[in-house]
Amino acid sequence: MSQSDDPESRWIDDTLDRLSHSDFRARFVLNTHDRSYADGKGRDVISRHARELLRSRVGDAHPVKNGRQTPWRGHPVFTAQHATATCCRGCIAKWHGIPQGRELTDQEISRLADLVMAWIDIQMQASSEQPDARSAQSGRKRSGRSPTSPDLNPTLF
Numbered sequence: 001m002s003q004s005d006d007p008e009s010r011w012i013d014d015t016l017d018r019l020s021h022s023d024f025r026a027r028f029v030l031n032t033h034d035r036s037y038a039d040g041k042g043r044d045v046i047s048r049h050a051r052e053l054l055r056s057r058v059g060d061a062h063p064v065k066n067g068r069q070t071p072w073r074g075h076p077v078f079t080a081q082h083a084t085a086t087c088c089r090g091c092i093a094k095w096h097g098i099p100q101g102r103e104l105t106d107q108e109i110s111r112l113a114d115l116v117m118a119w120i121d122i123q124m125q126a127s128s129e130q131p132d133a134r135s136a137q138s139g140r141k142r143s144g145r146s147p148t149s150p151d152l153n154p155t156l157f
């Protein structure tokens with residue numbers, strides 16, 4: 001009975017581990033724009049955005065445009081939602097066992113938001129430990145492509 005971790009942090013660790021085995025989920029990374037946005041706003045604000053976005057986009061019993069309500073990019077929380085399978089009620093049901101067709105409770109929103117933030121924390125940490133030399137330094141001017149070009153998903157391939 002000497003667990004130092006509370007059940008929620010264990011759930012987050014287990015869930016992130018399960019997600020890391022999905023090629024699709026593991027492909028998502030925060031791009032340069034997402035990272036500087038998250039840096040500029042600070043963690044408290046991003047965490048509030050996570051709760052607000054989850055509540056407004058996946059919180060209802062029958063969310064509008066379910067399955068297509070979460071953009072692929074444009075906010076670090078959107079990217080994190082795809083990476084953590086909190087993007088729509090189908091993914092939430094499949095990955096997190098929360099049934100579709102009913103409103104999410106505040107507790108569920110909070111738990112899913114904590115998962116989103118844990119993923120963002122890992123991404124932010126990884127990027128500060130291993131700055132991406134390619135995009136951060138050389139090459140910025142060479143290719144002529146804007147680093148904020150929406151088609152660019154630079155990190156994996």
Ligand SMILES: [Zn+2]
Nearest residue numbers: 067087088091
């Ligand atoms: Zn989904």
